[in-house]
Amino acid sequence: LALFVEGPEIAKYALHAPGSINLSQGSLPEIIVTSSDEVVMQRSFLMHGDIKRTHCISVATPQGINYSYDVSFGSLLQAWNDGFLNVAKMWHSRGGQQLAEPIGLPVEIHGQPDFAYLENDMADWPDSISTSYHQLGYELDQYGAPIFSMEIEGGVVENKFVPSDTLRELNRIIRTELKKNIWHKIAEGSVIEELPDNTYAIDDKEYFVDFKGSDVMKPVIREGAEKHELLVNIPEGKKELSYKIIW
Numbered sequence: 001l002a003l004f005v006e007g008p009e010i011a012k013y014a015l016h017a018p019g020s021i022n023l024s025q026g027s028l029p030e031i032i033v034t035s036s037d038e039v040v041m042q043r044s045f046l047m048h049g050d051i052k053r054t055h056c057i058s059v060a061t062p063q064g065i066n067y068s069y070d071v072s073f074g075s076l077l078q079a080w081n082d083g084f085l086n087v088a089k090m091w092h093s094r095g096g097q098q099l100a101e102p103i104g105l106p107v108e109i110h111g112q113p114d115f116a117y118l119e120n121d122m123a124d125w126p127d128s129i130s131t132s133y134h135q136l137g138y139e140l141d142q143y144g145a146p147i148f149s150m151e152i153e154g155g156v157v158e159n160k161f162v163p164s165d166t167l168r169e170l171n172r173i174i175r176t177e178l179k180k181n182i183w184h185k186i187a188e189g190s191v192i193e194e195l196p197d198n199t200y201a202i203d204d205k206e207y208f209v210d211f212k213g214s215d216v217m218k219p220v221i222r223e224g225a226e227k228h229e230l231l232v233n234i235p236e237g238k239k240e241l242s243y244k245i246i247w
Contacts, residue, residue, distance in 0.1 A: 065163030
């Protein structure tokens with residue numbers, strides 16, 4: 001119980017003992033990390049579905065397009081536009097949860113490892129990384145945006161994300177130097193539909209994947225009992241592919 005008094009020309013003050021109630025309980029104040037005219041990166045924990053991810057980097061761009069990347073899995077987690085992050089659960093009081101929260105409604109990507117060697121094209125996609133995966137960190141390009149690198153069984157995979165200047169669109173550029181073919185999981189959903197222009201609609205058009213730029217590496221849709229997967233096979237050697245995530 002708390003008892004306050006205030007009125008005309010009387011500032012609000014408490015009549016209860018200071019230790020009788022903790023007013024810090026309840027909703028937290030917002031602590032906002034905003035985007036600017038330069039790329040902004042923030043390390044944090046993130047919730048992806050009901051799983052807490054502990055090795056994440058969120059990136060805000062001057063174009064207002066944001067995304068989060070799980071360094072430990074080497075996977076794109078989500079993309080959104082406008083506001084960036086509320087970090088109150090990181091920086092308020094002791095910040096016990098260490099969670100950053102996107103401002104807005106992000107489009108969630110599948111969040112599993114993005115690259116895997118499969119025994120055949122019908123093999124189950126792994127839900128954890130293999131011991132052959134090694135994170136090589138990231139370098140910043142001329143605009144201050146990160147280029148993420150990983151090593152998988154002696155092959156190297158680079159990921160770069162370029163925002164659109166005018167649309168809710170994130171262009172993903174993948175460069176590989178591989179000793180054998182590798183599979184890349186682009187998307188997962190209850191339904192994935194290929195449209196006539198080589199664009200793929202994910203989860204009843206929640207978002208789209210535009211793969212029109214590649215004639216050599218064409219994605220395939222695997223239809224399981226509970227979900228569809230959009231995969232592409234990347235041949236050995238030095239290769240580059242790109243596609244756009246649109247929402």
